[in-house]
Every structure is written in C-alpha cells, then in structure tokens.
Amino acid sequence: xxxxxxxxRQFVTGVTIGAAALAINPSILFAGMRNNITTLTGNTFNLxxxxxxxxxxxxxxxxxxxxxxxxxxxxxxKEGEMITLNVTNHLKENxxxxxxxxxxxxxxxxxxxxxxxxxxxxPGETFTYRFKAKQSGTYWYHSHSGFQExxxxxxxxxxxxxxxxxxxxxxxxxxxxxxxxxxxPVDVYHKLKKLSHYYNFNExxxxxxxxxxxxxxxxxxxxxxxxxxxxxxSQRDLSDVTGYTYTYLINGVTPDKGWVGLxxxxxxxxxxxxxxxxxxxxxxxxxxxxxxxxxxxxxxxEPVSVDEFRIGVAETYDVIVEPKDDRAYTIFAQDIxxxxxxxxTLTPDTSVLGEVPELDKASSLTHSDMxxxxxxxxxxxxxxxxHGSMNMKQTTMSxxxxxxxxxxxxxxxxxxxxxxxxxxxxxxxxxxxxMGSMLTHADTEFGPHIDMRSVDPQYRLDDPxxxxxxxxxxxxxxxxxxxxxxxHNYPDPDREIQLHLTGNMSRYMWSINGVKFADAExxxxxxxxxxxxxxxxxxxxxxxxxxxxxxxxxxxxxNMYIPRxxxxxxxxxxxxxxxxxxxxxxxWTYHCHLLYHMLGMFRRxxxx
Amino acid sequence: xKYLKAVTISCLFVLTSLSFAMGIxxxxxxxxxxxEIELRSTDGANPRAWDIEAxxxxxxxxxxxxxxxxxxxxxxxxxxxxxxxxxxxxxxWDLQFGVxxxxxxxxxxxxxxxxxxxLAPYLLEVDASLFVGESGRLGVRLDAEYEYMFSQxxxxxxxxxxxxxxxDDELTGTGKGLSSVEAGLRLRYEVTREFAPYIGIxxxxxxxxxxxxxxxxxxxxxxxxxxxxxxxxx
Numbered sequence: 039x040x041x042x043x044x045x046x047r048q049f050v051t052g053v054t055i056g057a058a059a060l061a062i063n064p065s066i067l068f069a070g071m072r073n074n075i076t077t078l079t080g081n082t083f084n085l086x087x088x089x090x091x092x093x094x095x096x097x098x099x100x101x102x103x104x105x106x107x108x109x110x111x112x113x114x115x116k117e118g119e120m121i122t123l124n125v126t127n128h129l130k131e132n133x134x135x136x137x138x139x140x141x142x143x144x145x146x147x148x149x150x151x152x153x154x155x156x157x158x159x160x161p162g163e164t165f166t167y168r169f170k171a172k173q174s175g176t177y178w179y180h181s182h183s184g185f186q187e188x189x190x191x192x193x194x195x196x197x198x199x200x201x202x203x204x205x206x207x208x209x210x211x212x213x214x215x216x217x218x219x220x221x222x223p224v225d226v227y228h229k230l231k232k233l234s235h236y237y238n239f240n241e242x243x244x245x246x247x248x249x250x251x252x253x254x255x256x257x258x259x260x261x262x263x264x265x266x267x268x269x270x271x272s273q274r275d276l277s278d279v280t281g282y283t284y285t286y287l288i289n290g291v292t293p294d295k296g297w298v299g300l301x302x303x304x305x306x307x308x309x310x311x312x313x314x315x316x317x318x319x320x321x322x323x324x325x326x327x328x329x330x331x332x333x334x335x336x337x338x339x340e341p342v343s344v345d346e347f348r349i350g351v352a353e354t355y356d357v358i359v360e361p362k363d364d365r366a367y368t369i370f371a372q373d374i375x376x377x378x379x380x381x382x383t384l385t386p387d388t389s390v391l392g393e394v395p396e397l398d399k400a401s402s403l404t405h406s407d408m409x410x411x412x413x414x415x416x417x418x419x420x421x422x423x424x425h426g427s428m429n430m431k432q433t434t435m436s437x438x439x440x441x442x443x444x445x446x447x448x449x450x451x452x453x454x455x456x457x458x459x460x461x462x463x464x465x466x467x468x469x470x471x472x473m474g475s476m477l478t479h480a481d482t483e484f485g486p487h488i489d490m491r492s493v494d495p496q497y498r499l500d501d502p503x504x505x506x507x508x509x510x511x512x513x514x515x516x517x518x519x520x521x522x523x524x525x526h527n528y529p530d531p532d533r534e535i536q537l538h539l540t541g542n543m544s545r546y547m548w549s550i551n552g553v554k555f556a557d558a559e560x561x562x563x564x565x566x567x568x569x570x571x572x573x574x575x576x577x578x579x580x581x582x583x584x585x586x587x588x589x590x591x592x593x594x595x596x597n598m599y600i601p602r603x604x605x606x607x608x609x610x611x612x613x614x615x616x617x618x619x620x621x622x623x624x625x626w627t628y629h630c631h632l633l634y635h636m637l638g639m640f641r642r643x644x645x646x
Numbered sequence: 647x648k649y650l651k652a653v654t655i656s657c658l659f660v661l662t663s664l665s666f667a668m669g670i671x672x673x674x675x676x677x678x679x680x681x682e683i684e685l686r687s688t689d690g691a692n693p694r695a696w697d698i699e700a701x702x703x704x705x706x707x708x709x710x711x712x713x714x715x716x717x718x719x720x721x722x723x724x725x726x727x728x729x730x731x732x733x734x735x736x737x738x739w740d741l742q743f744g745v746x747x748x749x750x751x752x753x754x755x756x757x758x759x760x761x762x763x764x765l766a767p768y769l770l771e772v773d774a775s776l777f778v779g780e781s782g783r784l785g786v787r788l789d790a791e792y793e794y795m796f797s798q799x800x801x802x803x804x805x806x807x808x809x810x811x812x813x814d815d816e817l818t819g820t821g822k823g824l825s826s827v828e829a830g831l832r833l834r835y836e837v838t839r840e841f842a843p844y845i846g847i848x849x850x851x852x853x854x855x856x857x858x859x860x861x862x863x864x865x866x867x868x869x870x871x872x873x874x875x876x877x878x879x880x
Contacts, residue, residue, distance in 0.1 A: 184670045200648075224670060227670075228674070228676055229839075231674070231676055232676060232678045232879070233839060236839050239798040239799075240798070241795060241798060242795070243795040243796060243797050244794070244795065244796045244797070245797065267767065267768045267769055268767040268771055269767075269769065270738055270765050270767065465655060485736075485737075486706055486734035486735055486736055486737055486739075487705070487706065487734075488736075488737060489738070491738040530767075533776055542737055544737075544738065544765070545705055545706075545734070545737075546705075547673075547705050554673070555672065556672055556673070637670070637671065637672035638672045638673075640791070
C-alpha cells in the first residue's frame with residue numbers, strides 16, 4: 039500500500055493519465071481512455087482470462103480481466119439459443135465464471151466444488167460452458183474463485199427477448215458499477231479482521247455530539263448515546279470498505295471525467311444498471327431526469343417512475359430516461375456511506391459534461407436498523423437492550439403489534455398460547471396471514487461470534503433504507519416492484535425456512551444462523567416443492583442474498599404480481615421473505631454477495 | 647530480555663509469512679502487533695517507555711504477547727513480558743491465561759495470569775488481570791482506556807491503570823494493598839490507521855508500602871510527565 043500519499047480527492051476521482059505513459063506501454067488499460075465496453079454478440083464466445091496492467095489511481099496495478107478488458111466484454115445473446123462459451127485460464131491460479139441470475143444446469147453454474155462436476159478452471163485449461171438461454175434481460179457474470187471479482191473479473195450480459203420486447207427504446211446503454219482498489223483484496227480482508235472499522239472515516243465525532251446536544255438537549259442526547267454506547271455498536275457503520283481505498287467505476291471509467299453515453303433530444307434511452315461491486319451499495323440518480331424502472335434483476339416489472347434507487351451488490355435495474363433538453367445529464371452513483379461516487383454522463387455532445395452534485399451527508403442507523411420496532415419502544419428501558427450479553431431467547435409472532443401485549447410477556451414462549459390473534463397488526467401487507475412465522479433465535483446464535491439479535495424485526499419493503507429516508511426524492515423500494523406479468527397461479531409455499539443473517543462486526547465474522555459455511559451442513563430442498571425463505575437480519579448491515587439456479591420470488595404482499603429477483607437485499611435489523619420454486623436439480627450456492635462476508639455467510643443447497 | 651525479544655520477533659515473522667501463504671480463508675491465521683513507544687519528560691534523564699502487544703491466531707482463539715517497561719539513561723528499570731492464550735468468550739470479551747515474568751527490577755518474578763480483555767459498555771477498552779505469584783502472592787491490575795474522537799483522525803484517549811498486591815515484596819519495591827495508580831491523557835493524530843504520533847500527559851502515584859519502599863530508596867512517589875510518542879500497529 040503506497041497510496042497513502044494520494045489525497046482522498048484523488049482516490050475518489052481517479053487520475054487522468056498523460057500520453058507519455060501510454061507511449062511506454064500501450065497494452066495498459068488507462069482510466070478514462072476508453073469508453074464503451076467491448077461487445078461480443080452471437081451464440082459462441084471465446085473468453086480468455088488473464089492478468090492485465092491497469093491504472094485507475096495513478097499507480098500501476100494488476101487486474102484480472104477477460105479478453106484484456108475491465109469490465110469483461112458485454113455478452114449479448116438471444117433468448118432460446120444454445121450458448122457456448124469457451125473459457126481459457128491464463129492465470130497462475132484457478133478461476134471460474136458464474137453467470138449471475140441465469141437459470142441453467144448446475145454443471146454450468148461455475149462455482150468450484152459446489153456446482154456439479156465442476157472444480158474450477160485450472161491454469162492453461164479451457165472449460166466449455168454450454169447452456170440454453172431460457173430468459174431475457176440484463177444480467178452479469180463474474181468469477182466465483184478467491185477474490186478475483188474484486189480485481190476485475192466481472193462483465194455484463196444482455197439477453198434479447200425471443201419475441202417482441204415490451205420495452206421500446208432508441209438507445210441502449212450498460213452502466214456497470216464497480217469498486218476498484220489498488221490494494222490486494224487479501225490485505226483488505228485481513229485489515230478488516232484486525233480492525234473492522236479500518237475503512238470507516240465517517241464515525242461520530244465531537245461535532246456530531248455538540249450538534250445533537252444543541253438540537254435535542256443534553257438529556258435526550260445522553261439517553262440516545264447511552265444505548266449505542268452500551269451496545270458497543272457504531273451507528274455509522276454503513277459500509278465495511280469505502281472510498282478510502284475504493285475508486286468507483288462506471289464501465290471501467292473513473293469519475294474524474296466519467297463514462298459518456300450519447301443521446302439525441304427526444305430519445306428514449308434504456309440504461310441497464312448492473313452493480314458488479316465487491317462491497318459497495320450505490321444510490322443512483324440522474325438529476326434533471328425521472329427514471330422509469332422497467333426491469334429488476336433482468337425481469338420486466340410494471341414501470342415505476344422514480345428519482346433515485348439503491349442498487350445492492352449484484353442487483354440490476356433497467357431504467358428508461360427521456361431527456362427533453364439539449365443538455366448533459368450526470369449519472370450520479372454515490373456509495374451508501376457517502377465516501378465517494380461513480381459518475382457518468384448522458385449528453386448530446388461528448389464535449390459537454392454535466393454538473394456533479396455534492397455527496398449527500400452520511401446518515402446514521404436507527405432503532406429499526408437494529409431490529410427494533412419503534413412503535414413499541416416508548417418507555418422501554420434501553421439499558422436492557424444490551425445485545426452483547428442479552429440471553430433472552432425471544433419467540434414472538436412476526437407482524438405482531440407488541441404495543442398491545444405489554445413487555446412483560448416478551449421472551450416468554452407461553453404468551454403465544456394466550457395471544458389474541460384479533461390484535462395482530464397486519465399492517466398493509468395483504469398476504470400476511472400466510473406469512474406469519476415464529477421468530478426464534480437458534481442456540482447457535484449465542485456466543486462470542488454474534489454481536490446482535492433482532493428483537494422485533496419488521497418487514498420493511500417500503501423502506502428505502504438508511505440514508506434515503508425522507509430525502510425529498512422519490513426513491514424506489516421493493517414495495518414498488520410488481521411483475522409485469524400476472525402470477526396468480528403461483529402455488530402456496532409447502533414450507534418455510536427461516537435463515538438468520540448473523541455476525542460479529544468487531545471480530546469481522548459472518549455466518550448464517552450463527553454457523554459459518556465451513557461448519558455448516560448443506561440446506562436440503564426437495565425437487566418440486568415451493569419453499570418460503572424468510573430472512574431475518576441480525577446484523578446492522580445490508581446483505582444482498584443471492585440464490586443460484588432458482589428464482590427468488592419476492593413476497594411483496596401482492597400475490598398477483600410477484601416480482602422475480604436473483605439477489606435480495608435484507609436490510610439491517612429487518613426481515614423479508616420470498617418464494618422459491620425448487621425446479622432445478624443438483625447442488626447450488628446461496629450466499630451474501632458482499633465479497634468479504636461471503637466466506638462465512640454462505641450455504642450450499644442440495645436439491646434432491 | 648534480548649533473547650525473548652528476538653524469539654518473539656522471529657516467531658511473529660514466521661507466522662506472518664505463514665498466514666500470507668494460507669491465502670483466502672474465512673478464518674485465516676493472522677498476526678497483529680500494536681504498541682505505543684514514548685518519551686517522558688521529567689527531572690533528570692528522560693525515561694523511554696514502551697507498551698507493546700501482539701496476537702497471532704484466528705477469530706476466536708489467539709496467542710497474545712504483552713510487554714511493557716521503561717528505560718532510563720539506557721538502563722532498563724522496569725520491564726515485563728506476558729505470554730497468554732486468549733479465548734473469545736462473549737461478543738466483546740476475551741479470556742486470557744498464561745504467564746508473566748517481571749524482568750526488571752531484579753530479582754525476576756514469575757506469575758501466572760488470568761485476564762479479561764475486551765470492550766466494556768460505553769466503549770471502554772479494558773484489560774483486567776489477576777496475577778498469581780510465588781509464595782501465594784497475588785496481584786491485580788486494571789487498565790481502562792476510552793477514545794474520544796475530535797475528528798476522524800484526531801483522537802483523545804484518557805487511560806487509567808491501577809495496581810494492587812496481596813503481600814509485600816520489598817526486594818522489588820512493591821507493597822501490599824493499593825500499590826500504584828497511573829493516569830494518562832494522550833492526543834493522537836492518525837496519519838494512517840496504522841501510525842499515529844501523539845502528545846500527552848502521564849501522572850503516576852505510589853501508595854502504601856510501595857510508596858514507603860520508594861521513599862526509602864530516595865525516589866519520588868508521585869510524578870507527572872509530559873509525553874511524546876507514537877502509536878502503531880501492523
């Protein structure tokens with residue numbers, strides 16, 4: 039790490055490289071020198087994975103690339119076709135490619151030692167992936183080996199529909215967001231293990247304390263601080279890795295000038311956003327333009343007009359924008375911790391760039407982000423909320439309104455029997471009656487490896503999330519997602535599996551139900567069944583959960599229009615549920631898509 | 647001391663290279679060395695003090711080394727070394743046990759150690775140790791530190807340390823009961839996460855027989871010093 043001498047500003051924006059350096063080594067990929075992603079079209083592709091010198095910050099680094107390109111080339115094929123991809127490994131270590139969001143046989147899914155008969159691609163070897171493109175839309179691909187995703191091995195996939203595309207547009211652009219670091223990702227991981235807040239330069243300080251005292255008075259400030267201090271949690275723990283080390287890219291271009299897409303006045307422009315980051319959630323907007331979201335995770339949805347959306351790691355959103363003026367519009371994607379941004383421009387003229395907005399102020403996590411239901415917090419003694427040593431094993435009904443219960447019965451199973459169901463608060467969730475499930479923290483969730491358990495996690499589908507609440511803009515939420523096609527024949531789930539996302543931030547340990555992957559038994563799904571997965575987030579981080587091989591059909595409360603996703607954000611201290619039609623035999627992977635969480639927060643799924 | 651230092655450093659070196667070779671694992675064997683080295687300004691020769699800790703291990707199980715001491719005019723006046731096994735027992739606390747050797751002042755003293763090290767509510771970093779010495783002598787030490795952030799990089803840390811013993815040990819100048827209290831206030835600037843120079847004050851007072859032993863030796867029992875040092879880890 040010799041980038042200590044660079045100012046943070048340079049980190050955020052990258053460095054423009056002079057022509058002299060180019061003359062020395064023409065094979066180097068330079069930040070800002072290239073604009074559009076290489077496109078490969080057809081049904082047979084030759085992909086060559088190798089090392090490539092890159093320079094995003096002013097320092098030469100080695101990246102992992104496909105056909106010498108970062109991001110990897112856009113693969114464009116047609117729904118219904120048989121696709122062949124010959125992937126050759128020119129690295130000194132094993133590699134692999136996973137086709138993120140594509141429904142295909144386990145053998146072709148590309149996860150070493152989990153996908154059937156696949157153990158990675160050895161150096162010098164060529165592996166041929168063959169599968170039918172069963173779907174259309176925007177997806178992506180990336181390495182599933184080591185930390186190669188962090189060093190550049192990711193690229194977009196567009197599958198054009200076999201029939202008529204319900205979405206019409208004049209221009210079609212990919213905006214692939216990613217996070218680049220000059221550091222070796224192994225070092226990043228080890229730093230997090232040694233000092234979990236290493237990259238967090240957004241902690242509360244003296245100034246925040248003084249502001250709070252001025253605004254809320256000494257007493258209120260004290261009682262608020264008391265809870266956080268007793269829990270020993272950071273209210274500003276929004277992202278593990280930040281702009282301190284990351285340079286945020288759009289299509290491999292640093293934000294100093296940024297990626298540029300052209301339009302003519304009156305064009306309908308389709309922008310396919312893909313978050314190919316290792317660790318970064320982005321909040322995306324194009325000041326001056328409404329974005330009509332038309333697809334989520336590759337699947338068409340009923341169009342929703344928004345000003346802004348949050349895109350979790352591995353998610354994709356397709357939007358339509360219709361610039362009416364002859365001016366430049368900035369695509370502004372700030373990271374969730376507001377430590378930096380990726381930038382692009384839609385413009386009628388490449389020489390005209392738009393203004394770059396200021397970063398928003400970083401927000402703080404709230405009670406609901408810690409798994410509390412604020413409606414019943416009144417009068418509760420916060421000193422009892424000591425998560426670290428709390429031994430209360432809580433069993434409550436999901437969706438239940440505790441304010442009708444009295445707190446004395448919390449934590450006692452016996453209260454379940456006496457409960458009056460007519461008092462249950464179903465909120466505005468129409469299908470809650472089929473979703474009610476017991477909240478139980480397993481015995482494995484107690485110990486030094488777990489620093490928090492949600493006491494009363496809520497379904498927060500209409501919550502835009504920390505940093506986006508009440509910001510004056512219309513922000514997309516999961517509650518806005520409605521499948522474009524009716525899903526009225528969707529069978530009810532045969533059973534429910536509750537999975538708790540768990541960890542200890544300060545020890546930087548991550549797990550599911552308190553059990554890390556290395557110690558876990560595979561999950562068993564029965565072929566043909568419909569499973570409801572309910573995630574409970576017992577941490578203060580967002581986790582983008584990705585199930586391979588099968589769709590995650592999000593339960594938004596409207597069973598007529600269930601949206602399909604491949605990656606679902608589980609908000610801090612929240613719960614969420616989706617249905618999985620178990621229609622794919624073999625072994626699959628189920629994990630948090632944050633690269634440095636994934637080693638522990640990971641499961642193998644066997645469909646038998 | 648030299649020998650121990652050399653062994654410790656070479657052990658850490660070997661283990662560091664080992665952990666790099668292990669590659670990408672959820673729970674790799676890692677090594678962390680962290681410490682403070684400071685110059686204390688007082689009457690006469692300025693003492694140099696060190697307080698260095700290192701661990702090697704995995705998420706929940708580690709080996710710890712703790713050493714601290716003071717050198718005056720090139721002569722080591724105080725020094726101790728602890729070798730501990732550390733097991734995480736709660737989300738924020740580790741239980742540590744092992745041995746401690748007081749190398750200076752002479753004669754050497756050996757102790758068994760049980761310690762609780764962790765983060766207490768209100769974000770107090772605490773290291774509480776019980777020492778079991780020869781001929782049934784017991785010692786306790788409580789060390790607590792807090793960090794107040796003026797900015798992301800400018801951090802004020804008040805620290806307090808209390809020592810007490812069950813029996814007199816005249817040869818080493820430690821007395822029964824409350825023996826010494828040390829309080830410090832250090833303001834550091836984190837140039838990087840790993841490196842932070844600081845300035846501060848350090849106040850120390852001896853009590854009871856410890857104070858009496860010091861008086862007999864013609865030493866001060868209370869001392870306030872301005873300190874300049876650096877805090878680091880890697």
